Amino acid sequence: MKTVLNTIKQQFLYFPLILRVALYETKSKYQMHFLGILWQFINPLLQVGVYWFVFGVGIRNGVPIEGTPFFIWLLVGLIPWFFISPTIVQGSNSIYSKINLVSKMKFPVSILPSITIMSNIFGFLITLLILAVVMIVYGIPVNIYILQLPYYLVCLFMLLYSITIFTSTISALIRDFQLLVQTSMRLLFFMTPILWSVNEFPERYHTIIQLNPFAYIVNGFRDSLLNSTWFYEDWRTTLYFWSLTILILFLGALLHENYKNKFVDYL
Amino acid sequence: MENPIVKLTNVSKTYNLYRKKSDILLDMFSFNQKKKTFSALKNISFEVFKGETIGIIGINGSGKSTLSNILAEIAPPTSGEITVKGDPSLVAISAGLNNFVTGRENIELKCLMHGLKKKEIEEITPAIIDFADLGDFIDQPIKSYSSGMKSRLGFAISVHVQPDILVVDEALSVGDNTFYQKCTDKFDEFKAQGKTIFFISHSLPQVQSISDKILWLNFGRVELFGETKEVAEKYKKFTSWFNSLSNKEKKEYRYEKLRNQISNGKEEPVLTKRYARHRKKNHSKHHIVQLSILLLLFLFSTFLMFIENPLQALDNSFNNKGDEKLVSQVEKGEPVQELSPEDILNMDGWIIVNESSIYKNIDTREKVEDLAFGTKVNILEEETRQNFYKVEVNGISGYLSKNDLLIIDQAEQITSDLKIEDFIDIFPRRISNSYEFFISLLGSDLEELRKTTQGITNEYLNDDGQLIVEYSYENIAYITDNNKVGTLQINEIDFNNSVIEEIMNEAFIKSVDGTLYCLSLENYYVYLDSIQKEMKISLR
Numbered sequence: 001m002k003t004v005l006n007t008i009k010q011q012f013l014y015f016p017l018i019l020r021v022a023l024y025e026t027k028s029k030y031q032m033h034f035l036g037i038l039w040q041f042i043n044p045l046l047q048v049g050v051y052w053f054v055f056g057v058g059i060r061n062g063v064p065i066e067g068t069p070f071f072i073w074l075l076v077g078l079i080p081w082f083f084i085s086p087t088i089v090q091g092s093n094s095i096y097s098k099i100n101l102v103s104k105m106k107f108p109v110s111i112l113p114s115i116t117i118m119s120n121i122f123g124f125l126i127t128l129l130i131l132a133v134v135m136i137v138y139g140i141p142v143n144i145y146i147l148q149l150p151y152y153l154v155c156l157f158m159l160l161y162s163i164t165i166f167t168s169t170i171s172a173l174i175r176d177f178q179l180l181v182q183t184s185m186r187l188l189f190f191m192t193p194i195l196w197s198v199n200e201f202p203e204r205y206h207t208i209i210q211l212n213p214f215a216y217i218v219n220g221f222r223d224s225l226l227n228s229t230w231f232y233e234d235w236r237t238t239l240y241f242w243s244l245t246i247l248i249l250f251l252g253a254l255l256h257e258n259y260k261n262k263f264v265d266y267l
Numbered sequence: 268m269e270n271p272i273v274k275l276t277n278v279s280k281t282y283n284l285y286r287k288k289s290d291i292l293l294d295m296f297s298f299n300q301k302k303k304t305f306s307a308l309k310n311i312s313f314e315v316f317k318g319e320t321i322g323i324i325g326i327n328g329s330g331k332s333t334l335s336n337i338l339a340e341i342a343p344p345t346s347g348e349i350t351v352k353g354d355p356s357l358v359a360i361s362a363g364l365n366n367f368v369t370g371r372e373n374i375e376l377k378c379l380m381h382g383l384k385k386k387e388i389e390e391i392t393p394a395i396i397d398f399a400d401l402g403d404f405i406d407q408p409i410k411s412y413s414s415g416m417k418s419r420l421g422f423a424i425s426v427h428v429q430p431d432i433l434v435v436d437e438a439l440s441v442g443d444n445t446f447y448q449k450c451t452d453k454f455d456e457f458k459a460q461g462k463t464i465f466f467i468s469h470s471l472p473q474v475q476s477i478s479d480k481i482l483w484l485n486f487g488r489v490e491l492f493g494e495t496k497e498v499a500e501k502y503k504k505f506t507s508w509f510n511s512l513s514n515k516e517k518k519e520y521r522y523e524k525l526r527n528q529i530s531n532g533k534e535e536p537v538l539t540k541r542y543a544r545h546r547k548k549n550h551s552k553h554h555i556v557q558l559s560i561l562l563l564l565f566l567f568s569t570f571l572m573f574i575e576n577p578l579q580a581l582d583n584s585f586n587n588k589g590d591e592k593l594v595s596q597v598e599k600g601e602p603v604q605e606l607s608p609e610d611i612l613n614m615d616g617w618i619i620v621n622e623s624s625i626y627k628n629i630d631t632r633e634k635v636e637d638l639a640f641g642t643k644v645n646i647l648e649e650e651t652r653q654n655f656y657k658v659e660v661n662g663i664s665g666y667l668s669k670n671d672l673l674i675i676d677q678a679e680q681i682t683s684d685l686k687i688e689d690f691i692d693i694f695p696r697r698i699s700n701s702y703e704f705f706i707s708l709l710g711s712d713l714e715e716l717r718k719t720t721q722g723i724t725n726e727y728l729n730d731d732g733q734l735i736v737e738y739s740y741e742n743i744a745y746i747t748d749n750n751k752v753g754t755l756q757i758n759e760i761d762f763n764n765s766v767i768e769e770i771m772n773e774a775f776i777k778s779v780d781g782t783l784y785c786l787s788l789e790n791y792y793v794y795l796d797s798i799q800k801e802m803k804i805s806l807r
Binding site for chain 2: 001003016017020021024028031101102107207210211236237239240243244246247250251254261262264265
């Protein structure tokens, strides 16, 4: 437990450092491209357009889903996913890609995944703002349930850090793991209720779908913004989500602690 | 005597030599006990005091770079202890610069990672650029730099982040004289500030001119550590001896030394190592306990996910038996055969076939009236002779076949919790907004109905003499009896909805062929016809 707490403590202790490096990274990321920071929006915009056209207009015939226009419904699910997926893929690679840089100085390696998360947060927050504007344009009423959005954001960050500290450690040691992460994320996109609703499946599959922790997040976003459900109403899924997150965090922190000085040797 | 600023005791560094990729995996889970190792450093011990400049010298492969990594606290020693007081900074040729961004950005990134604030970085950047002397190249990506430029930039950054201990690894060997002069000036400045410098090189003249003391490494061991002059002389002798050897002899000498460094993992459990392992074991025991607790919690929560209503399930497992009996009785819903006359008086009969007939006389089968599914009848007495009941309905009395009737105790008649609102989804779209208005008209007079509504498309008498008022635009109709609006009929009910299933489950009577359902709500009876896809709602 001490190891885990230490790892978490480091994130707070070095928070200014995380913020500064993350800012620097976001700035330099798009510097090589002519359109620069615009890519942060062009990319998701194109994807939203295609998914909406194929699934909303095509397969669904533009019928609203659960009383919400499909476009909004899709957006609320896709926006967290646009944050989750690249963060996990880049986060898994964060130690491997930086170890050369970092190993020549005293640097807390455990904050590398946080830097990746942080540098993706900027884009995420901006897309959330865009979502707010779109929702106002569509006239979707906001109710008291939006208050639980911060809770789901905390869930999201905890889950992301737990997963990335685990995967980044392993993929620095075993390169094959990075490929596995990439493939899994692509598959998970379709396994998570983003393009479809859980209720469209027969009842007996609901539990299996909910075993996916990302489903908890995506459904949580919809519950906060579109539906009217509190997170504790489904306390079993909440318990499941947190026990899974803490388990992964614990495994990841232990593994990281064990290998943090040896990364250089394994390269 | 003051404390040493850097102290190494019995420091060893061994690398595992893997033959295949899979050996690494095995080693991670420490299955691979018999492994080949290479000791880059073996039992190194020395002390360095504040303000000293130490030259580290040795031929290729003597462990200089490994030692520099250990001194800069980048790589941990395999065994032994190292104490370093202060912040070390390493300068090496490939000093961790990002190849794809410009020199200026590299300065920013490196300084950021050293924990400097934005303002501090802005302050020292000009000094770094000036020191590195790169000209216009400062705004070019590092990949276009020459190796001299790279090492100059690396050196410039490292000396400007104010380290307490500077470890310079071969970085100056690529610089020209001008730069070299600049560096020695900087070293002197550092020395004046009382900082410690490790200077690693295989060039003796360079080392000689800079250092106070020299550490001579030879194939992983300290050959000699002492004053510059003394060690330099001996090293010179060694190199000239080594150079005088023929190529073959050189090779043999190297081979001999290298073989000493490689071990097959059979000997050597060093004391310190065993101690470390013991501590680790105790540590990991805690971890295993904590891990298994978390794992159990996780499995438990997963298990919970698969149980519907866990609290209820728990409750049920306690009071299981009593409930079961009750349920089975209700579910069967078969006509009750033997009833005492007193019982019957308290019970209602419900028609459970699509259409039943009431007879005046059992023997002649003289029909009085047809009764539809879901009609309630009062049972007067049992006519055991031919399986008939004598019943009374709407003021008419007669005989009814027992098979057409379901007898339910009034007290047991199940009222469903469903509300009319729950049906909105299955209503046709046109009335889903106005259904409340149409239902509110139930029980009113025919005249009132005609006055308050618009869009009546047809009125006609049906076979039973009831007046039907039709609103085909809304897909509904009212069935009136004696000028009273009794029943609202809604057509085109959506049967592809889960609400239908719920209605079917909640129905307290079903027709024998399973096409008709009757549901009792708080104020209404609801009849559902799965063939005609229509719903009838009437007041209780």
